[in-house]
Amino acid sequence: MTDKKTPLLDELEKGPWPSFVTEMKKAAEKSPAAADLLLQLEKSYRDRKGYWKHGGIVGVRGYGGGVIGRYTDLPEEFPNLTEFHTMRINQPAGWFYNTDALRTICDIWEKHGSGLTNFHGSTGDIIMLGMQTEHLQPAFDDFSEAGFDLGGSGSDLRTPSCCVGPARCEYACYDTLDACHNITNTFQDEIHRPMWPYKFKIKFSGCANDCTASIARSDCSVIGTWRDSLRIDQDAVKEYVANGLNIQERVCDKCPTSALKFNPETKELTVNAEDCSRCMHCINVMPKAIQPGKEKGASILIGGKSTIVLSAFMSWVIVPFMKMESENDYEEFKDLLNRIWDWWDEHGKTRERIGETIYRLGMSKFLREVGLPAVPQMVFRPRANPYVFWPQDEIKK
Amino acid sequence: MTDKKTPLLDELEKGPWPSFVTEMKKAAEKSPAAADLLLQLEKSYRDRKGYWKHGGIVGVRGYGGGVIGRYTDLPEEFPNLTEFHTMRINQPAGWFYNTDALRTICDIWEKHGSGLTNFHGSTGDIIMLGMQTEHLQPAFDDFSEAGFDLGGSGSDLRTPSCCVGPARCEYACYDTLDACHNITNTFQDEIHRPMWPYKFKIKFSGCANDCTASIARSDCSVIGTWRDSLRIDQDAVKEYVANGLNIQERVCDKCPTSALKFNPETKELTVNAEDCSRCMHCINVMPKAIQPGKEKGASILIGGKSTIVLSAFMSWVIVPFMKMESENDYEEFKDLLNRIWDWWDEHGKTRERIGETIYRLGMSKFLREVGLPAVPQMVFRPRANPYVFWPQDEIKK
Amino acid sequence: MAKIDIGPPHYKDMLPPVIKENYGKWRYHEIPRPGVLKHVSENGAALYSVRVGSPRLISIDFVRELCDLADKYCDGYLRFTSRNNVEFLVGDESKVEPLLAELEEKGLPVGGTGASISNIVHTQGWVHCHTPATDASGIVKAVMDDLYEYFGSMKLPARLRIGLACCLNMCGAAHCSDIAIVGVHRTPPRIDHEKVQKGTEIPSLVASCPTGAIRPNPKTKSVVVNEDKCMYCGNCYTMSPGMEILDAENDGCAILVGGKTSNARSVPSFSRMVIPFLPNNAPRWPEVTQAVRNIVEVWANNARQGERMGEWIERIGWEKFFDLAGLPFSEKLIDDYIFSRETFRTAATFKYSKN
Amino acid sequence: MAKIDIGPPHYKDMLPPVIKENYGKWRYHEIPRPGVLKHVSENGAALYSVRVGSPRLISIDFVRELCDLADKYCDGYLRFTSRNNVEFLVGDESKVEPLLAELEEKGLPVGGTGASISNIVHTQGWVHCHTPATDASGIVKAVMDDLYEYFGSMKLPARLRIGLACCLNMCGAAHCSDIAIVGVHRTPPRIDHEKVQKGTEIPSLVASCPTGAIRPNPKTKSVVVNEDKCMYCGNCYTMSPGMEILDAENDGCAILVGGKTSNARSVPSFSRMVIPFLPNNAPRWPEVTQAVRNIVEVWANNARQGERMGEWIERIGWEKFFDLAGLPFSEKLIDDYIFSRETFRTAATFKYSKN
Numbered sequence A, B: 001m002t003d004k005k006t007p008l009l010d011e012l013e014k015g016p017w018p019s020f021v022t023e024m025k026k027a028a029e030k031s032p033a034a035a036d037l038l039l040q041l042e043k044s045y046r047d048r049k050g051y052w053k054h055g056g057i058v059g060v061r062g063y064g065g066g067v068i069g070r071y072t073d074l075p076e077e078f079p080n081l082t083e084f085h086t087m088r089i090n091q092p093a094g095w096f097y098n099t100d101a102l103r104t105i106c107d108i109w110e111k112h113g114s115g116l117t118n119f120h121g122s123t124g125d126i127i128m129l130g131m132q133t134e135h136l137q138p139a140f141d142d143f144s145e146a147g148f149d150l151g152g153s154g155s156d157l158r159t160p161s162c163c164v165g166p167a168r169c170e171y172a173c174y175d176t177l178d179a180c181h182n183i184t185n186t187f188q189d190e191i192h193r194p195m196w197p198y199k200f201k202i203k204f205s206g207c208a209n210d211c212t213a214s215i216a217r218s219d220c221s222v223i224g225t226w227r228d229s230l231r232i233d234q235d236a237v238k239e240y241v242a243n244g245l246n247i248q249e250r251v252c253d254k255c256p257t258s259a260l261k262f263n264p265e266t267k268e269l270t271v272n273a274e275d276c277s278r279c280m281h282c283i284n285v286m287p288k289a290i291q292p293g294k295e296k297g298a299s300i301l302i303g304g305k306s307t308i309v310l311s312a313f314m315s316w317v318i319v320p321f322m323k324m325e326s327e328n329d330y331e332e333f334k335d336l337l338n339r340i341w342d343w344w345d346e347h348g349k350t351r352e353r354i355g356e357t358i359y360r361l362g363m364s365k366f367l368r369e370v371g372l373p374a375v376p377q378m379v380f381r382p383r384a385n386p387y388v389f390w391p392q393d394e395i396k397k
Numbered sequence C, D: 001m002a003k004i005d006i007g008p009p010h011y012k013d014m015l016p017p018v019i020k021e022n023y024g025k026w027r028y029h030e031i032p033r034p035g036v037l038k039h040v041s042e043n044g045a046a047l048y049s050v051r052v053g054s055p056r057l058i059s060i061d062f063v064r065e066l067c068d069l070a071d072k073y074c075d076g077y078l079r080f081t082s083r084n085n086v087e088f089l090v091g092d093e094s095k096v097e098p099l100l101a102e103l104e105e106k107g108l109p110v111g112g113t114g115a116s117i118s119n120i121v122h123t124q125g126w127v128h129c130h131t132p133a134t135d136a137s138g139i140v141k142a143v144m145d146d147l148y149e150y151f152g153s154m155k156l157p158a159r160l161r162i163g164l165a166c167c168l169n170m171c172g173a174a175h176c177s178d179i180a181i182v183g184v185h186r187t188p189p190r191i192d193h194e195k196v197q198k199g200t201e202i203p204s205l206v207a208s209c210p211t212g213a214i215r216p217n218p219k220t221k222s223v224v225v226n227e228d229k230c231m232y233c234g235n236c237y238t239m240s241p242g243m244e245i246l247d248a249e250n251d252g253c254a255i256l257v258g259g260k261t262s263n264a265r266s267v268p269s270f271s272r273m274v275i276p277f278l279p280n281n282a283p284r285w286p287e288v289t290q291a292v293r294n295i296v297e298v299w300a301n302n303a304r305q306g307e308r309m310g311e312w313i314e315r316i317g318w319e320k321f322f323d324l325a326g327l328p329f330s331e332k333l334i335d336d337y338i339f340s341r342e343t344f345r346t347a348a349t350f351k352y353s354k355n
């Protein structure tokens, strides 16, 4: 199989960055489908277009999503790609693995699929790339047996994901892994059975650095923050000074709220906590000297998504601060999600993301109906037009 | 007449700011219409609503606009307000007057109208407030005789206006009065005979301080600027320093482009002309030391308007720099206006301002069809979406 | 027949000698005292402009009085400003003091220069318009009385420009003012079918509604309004007398702040709503004057020198402004119209509010 | 039958001992060398994370190879990052150097930390999707080969994040990246009426078009496209296989720059288009790699330390960026969609361009 010629793709085995072509060739050694994939891709490279048929609905028992059906446009040329579906496997929170688990995945995939995979897909799943319809159920059975479950696809809750958080990051303001795992488990039905106007994504970042890019990539972003003051260790500040850091220039001058004062005489750094917007900049530059505050939690934002249809949206604040420590806190968050989903279910058009529904119907309606108090933290600035929808029960009749 | 009671309005004769009620009472001494106006207004104050009928079209021979018809809702109670139209008189450029001219206006108005007036209306006209239909033509005849003409109203070019400019301001980068006068005279037909989708306003400001608020108040803003470098007089800089001005803080730190460097040793102030965006701030603070450059002209902006319907728009740049010195330069500007008006005429919906038409159809279409080259100065930043309308003659067939 | 299309009189005929001689030659200016500008020309000539507040709605007697003063002190020339103040153009320095004295005697306020509150750009209101949600001149008088000290002094952080429009047509173009007072309706139009049937082109009326709240009703040959969709803009009333929008009980004013039009330092900006409604308590609108004074003073007490209202608020953050001004926030202040998206806080950074 | 709805495995089972012991107790970190993070916990323990670039589209053999390494150096644990890099979690400092040596031997690149270019977030492209306007893995390989030196070093002004999406669905969520490479179509869909008639719900198809370019055609029981209104988003193709949008001749890539998602210093921002089209010159997309390198180098040579791409451009102004990068400007780069208004320069302030 692999001795068929792929001159264009071979070019992509050159150069220092690890080559996906090499990976495909490795897979092609063992899998006729992977071998055909290599050839179809070579043809795509030659012709500068893709050769996959449009869509196709396949799945496993008990699930409404988790599998993306895929069929080649050229079944005669590439018979092993006649069916070449992907299966989305929900990753463990934080993308941590022990090698046993990984090897098990590999073994299952060797048995049922092309041997090609993405670690990970853009949403966060493990992508099992390319399998036949008849293997779907057995592969799922094996994954389930091994403790793995499907991720989301279609108009459902997509696989939530989270940053490395407290597992390895000193900035984490809440336990992103625990929150992600807990909430993922609560919403198994929502993940596995599409029932909404469109997809819904949740991402958990432990602080405003937002290492999951949640604000751009998820309908609901949960971003760690604190309510009190960041903490400064003055000895460590002096150490940074001694090591040559220009604190005034690199830290104070770049603080977006001008909340930091550095005294070059005493070499003390002080913060006006009321002004600090917890952007993380100073902490990023001086992690040994500055830490988040003690009263930690998260901001909840809504509406992030990419370009189609109304343009890309970034999520915006709907709850400035929510504790994220106990099961009770999670309940509060889940309760909010349920209210939002109910509202969206009632008002959303087909293929309309939550952000688009809120945009179309207005934040004031959304807030009133979902039961969230309006606060100035939700907006960069108030409305410039005077087009207030006045609740008619507030006016004189 | 005036002994009828106006207890509410009388309250507005108290306090230090000159009172319009006092003015109305003065007019009421001589004009029964003004007297009735006082009483109707008192009623409005009591009932908290206006008492004018909706609209009404009246005019003078040869004109399509310039007069706003107005009729009271309560002709029986206020018979002298049965007809109470306003006439818009085109002010001289820069709102300069000699007293002869002003007295003549007063005399005509004493003869034909209520004796009440606005110096000036929000667009810039002299507003002759309140006259009967039968007086319209004779009043116009008298104004014309005295060298005054009507301003705009309806879907036409509205009376252009300009800042005091070179008449009294050291910042003026072009002759705002001459430009305004010249262009007003060229477009007499456009001012006096409504023929467009909607109104169109032009305002001339001599520099970026924009003392006519043109960017908010006109469909076309002509704002003075320069192409070379602002000029700094170092002796005058030293004088400011001697007088205690903190140049670093009040001038350099507030320059939006950080184009200014102050050397506290030599007390020299220097500018990086390439970076300067000609915002006027430094000149405003140190007018004795800093002057606009020598190669002067204007930026042309389009689209300003207030709230109705699509929200308020501010004008935006369509020509970064145009000379505004000679009749030739004016011709270039007028030619541009004509192209814009033609385009708007063809594409605009009824009651759609030019800014709204461009917004609806897209800047790229507008620029292509009006023949303006696209330059980055037209936007704060490029598009965030990839939704390019690709001219189909640029693609391969 | 009278001549038409003659255009306005030539401005050159309206310029005092000192200006004619120094036209385009002005070199710099000073503000020797509030309300007085001294412009000095390249060749040393000086012009003193004395700025005087006007109620704008004036009688011809007032104009004649101005003429008398101009004849006496200014060679018979004066001008008006883009904010409807009068400017006496004094070429002879020795006449400045006497002019000021006579103005004081006449009760005409001198001011409006530099870091002051100038005259309020405003509109017709109940005096002459058919769609007002509030009066114009009355509120202006009440507010200027209340803020009078700031017209004749220059003790504010920067200039403060107030605009007033009596309905959403916004003839006062208040939308880019440091403080905007805007007349607002709060109830949907009440349809007078007879009037609609009479003079109104139904398709244009339907098209005039920005929210699509109006549908034609072929049966009545009139229209119906979906009241839930209406945001009381009054545009339908502008199109048709049958769409009665005035409602004495519920009309009033909204307050917006933080706009500017100059390009100095920061780019021009829109005013933004901070109070959605205050009642029309004629004749002196105490709620409005008090709200405006509060905002002015919070700014004056907290902004840095040279910082316009909006520049100050953008620096400290709107959430902080609401705290400092003690103003309640509500969902009414959150945009829900076409360009709402750009106002949403698409960031995890903000300040906490006290309340 | 297999158990369903069991959810993912518990993350706790996936954590190495050093993390379990110090979970939530990390105190600070250092980057001893590019690609290696040293996290120190409150009680002094240290964890070394060695970050390794991956092509993301990998074989199970590759995964097994990673497992071998993890078993050898990391007690059998590893993780992947949100940008698809591999992280070896080394609890024992003495194992760091040997691991690095073996990685080097195997040709696995170590880097992506701090002021570097990390892995490119990307999508399926021709490998597995049905709507791509370009390939994904191929461009990523070509660009990363070209910018390789910036992966393994930290000499840039700040981190640089590249995202790639092979069509406007934007599965790479590239819209907030320092540099975004986006597959774009440039021709309207060609309708296969038979396919439309077969499986497509016509009203949904009509509704899917953001510009209203699609109208139903009751005669053909299919639709017609107003080609002038089409901006080739491909949303109709997602809805219906009959709306063939792939066009080998005219598909290609657009380049957008200046986005970010972190809230550090400046708020998150969208990437903005600076090159509307580059051709699909497979296999190595030289126009794309060259354009990306140019942008990276212009930024690297001009930005201040710590300044992200977008922060730098916003400071100097986009007009200046086009000058410095030597990129032509055209009306294609000016927004004409719903939120265009906020991009227009509503100010008289700007810098002049050289060209």
Ligand code: SRM
Binding pocket: A055, A068, A070, A086, A088, A118, A120, A121, A122, A123, A124, A125, A126, A127, A151, A159, A201, A216, A217, A218, A304, A305, A306, A307, A308, A309, A353, D122, D123, D124, D128, D129, D130, D131, D169, D170, D171, D172, D173, D238
């Ligand atoms: C596999 C994956 C790309 C990858 O290579 O990683 C992917 C692949 C597809 N996406 Fe996606 N999307 C993937 C993450 C995303 C993301 C990024 C993210 O989640 O962070 C986005 C942008 C963020 C967002 O949600 O807005 C994204 C926005 C879309 C859209 C546009 C949705 C929108 O509202 O604008 C579509 C179109 C649709 O849903 O019909 C889409 C549709 C598709 C489909 C199913 C094609 C289609 O039109 O039906 C693609 C299947 C490709 C294939 O055959 O394998 N995909 N998709 C990602 C999912 C992997 C995973 O589960 O981990």
Ligand code: SRM
Binding pocket: B055, B068, B070, B086, B088, B118, B120, B121, B122, B123, B124, B125, B126, B127, B151, B159, B199, B201, B216, B217, B218, B304, B305, B306, B307, B308, B309, B353, C122, C123, C124, C128, C129, C130, C131, C169, C170, C171, C172, C173, C238
């Ligand atoms: C007199 C004046 C207010 C004043 O007291 O100064 C005025 C008065 C009226 N304006 Fe105005 N507008 C006046 C300046 C403005 C301005 C300000 C400006 O020009 O700088 C604006 C906002 C800027 C703009 O153009 O967007 C303005 C925006 C409107 C609008 C909304 C137009 C829009 O596109 O949003 C309308 C409604 C309409 O045209 O149907 C309107 C309509 C009206 C009408 C004719 C009422 C109507 O609905 O037909 C008002 C007549 C009042 C009356 O009976 O006296 N007027 N109008 C101003 C004209 C005086 C003059 O000629 O000097």
Ligand code: SRM
Binding pocket: B094, B162, B163, B164, B165, B168, B169, B170, B171, B209, B210, B211, B212, B213, B284, B285, C029, C037, C080, C081, C082, C083, C084, C085, C112, C113, C114, C115, C118, C119, C121, C159, C161, C176, C177, C178, C259, C260, C261, C262, C263, C264, C308
């Ligand atoms: C007379 C007038 C022009 C006219 O043709 O009538 C005028 C005249 C001057 N303006 Fe103005 N401006 C005039 C309306 C405006 C407006 C329009 C408005 O208020 O509606 C603006 C834009 C306001 C805004 O941004 O919202 C305006 C923004 C400025 C600025 C920029 C201020 C800033 O920092 O934002 C300056 C510069 C300065 O004062 O430092 C300026 C400066 C000046 C100077 C100093 C120019 C000069 O060298 O002669 C003049 C005296 C200013 C003063 O009063 O202290 N002028 N100026 C207008 C007087 C209106 C009035 O009666 O109060």
Ligand code: SRM
Binding pocket: A094, A162, A163, A164, A165, A168, A169, A170, A171, A209, A210, A211, A212, A213, A284, A285, D029, D037, D080, D081, D082, D083, D084, D085, D112, D113, D114, D115, D118, D119, D121, D159, D161, D176, D177, D178, D259, D260, D261, D262, D263, D264, D308
């Ligand atoms: C491992 C990872 C989280 C994960 O769960 O996988 C991670 C880990 C760290 N991030 Fe991150 N970030 C990770 C993706 C991100 C992303 C998302 C992305 O790139 O798509 C962002 C947002 C990017 C953006 O703004 O467009 C991100 C924005 C940051 C920032 C803010 C940088 C800035 O100034 O804008 C910091 C702070 C810093 O580095 O100074 C940060 C800091 C850190 C620290 C230093 C946190 C810590 O103390 O441990 C970690 C090492 C950073 C490094 O590589 O130098 N991390 N970080 C992700 C590594 C991705 C990769 O393989 O390259």
Ligand code: SF4
Binding pocket: A163, A164, A165, A166, A169, A170, A171, A172, A173, A205, A206, A207, A208, A209, A210, A211, A212
């Ligand atoms: S988002 Fe914050 S807590 Fe999470 S990994 Fe990044 S820096 Fe750490």
Ligand code: SF4
Binding pocket: A230, A254, A255, A256, A257, A258, A259, A260, A271, A275, A276, A277, A278, A279, A280, A281, A282, A283, D265
């Ligand atoms: S976290 Fe950000 S806002 Fe707060 S003090 Fe540090 S740099 Fe300033």
Ligand code: SF4
Binding pocket: B163, B164, B165, B166, B169, B170, B171, B172, B173, B205, B206, B207, B208, B209, B210, B211, B212, B224
């Ligand atoms: S706009 Fe400029 S030139 Fe005109 S009066 Fe104002 S400051 Fe002077």
Ligand code: SF4
Binding pocket: B230, B254, B255, B256, B257, B258, B259, B260, B271, B275, B276, B277, B278, B279, B280, B281, B282, B283, C265
């Ligand atoms: S005019 Fe404005 S941008 Fe130019 S140097 Fe002066 S302050 Fe800076």
Ligand code: SF4
Binding pocket: C123, C124, C125, C129, C130, C131, C132, C133, C165, C166, C167, C168, C169, C170, C171, C172
């Ligand atoms: S703002 Fe409205 S009410 Fe006031 S004058 Fe203008 S159109 Fe009339």
Ligand code: SF4
Binding pocket: C188, C189, C208, C209, C210, C211, C212, C213, C214, C225, C229, C230, C231, C232, C233, C234, C235, C236, C237, C243, C245
């Ligand atoms: S008031 Fe405005 S929103 Fe309400 S029906 Fe009339 S036009 Fe429509």
Ligand code: SF4
Binding pocket: D123, D124, D125, D129, D130, D131, D132, D133, D165, D166, D167, D168, D169, D170, D171, D172
């Ligand atoms: S970006 Fe488009 S082409 Fe690429 S994987 Fe997503 S849907 Fe498919």
Ligand code: SF4
Binding pocket: D188, D189, D208, D209, D210, D211, D212, D213, D214, D225, D229, D230, D231, D232, D233, D234, D235, D236, D237, D243, D245
């Ligand atoms: S490609 Fe997009 S714009 Fe064109 S017809 Fe299809 S949905 Fe409409």
